[in-house]
Amino acid sequence: MSVAMEVCAIAERAIAGRSPSCITEVVVEVGDLAGIEIQNLEFCLDTLLRIPPFTRAHAVVRRERGDVLRVASVEIDE
Secondary structure, X not given: XXXXXXXXXXXXXXXXXXXXXXXXXXXXXXXXXXXOOHHHHHHHHHHHHOOOOOOOXXXXXXXXXXXXXXEEEEEEOO
16 A cells, blocks of 8 residues: 555656646556565555545556566546
8 A cells, every 4th residue: 555655656756736636647667576465455546546535547567578567658638
């Protein structure tokens, strides 16, 4: 849950003062050596992105090689 919460915090910072409710998609890249249980991350992100302050966003988790763990993009609806 703490990784998902940090992803949400990064997404909020990425939108530079806009309302988090404008976020429609958060793309996260997770490597096979990152030490992250992908199904758990997906569940936690989907849960957090469907409640306030986000309400309508969804997560896309892309599996990568290596130890990568990063927020690749944040899509907003203006």
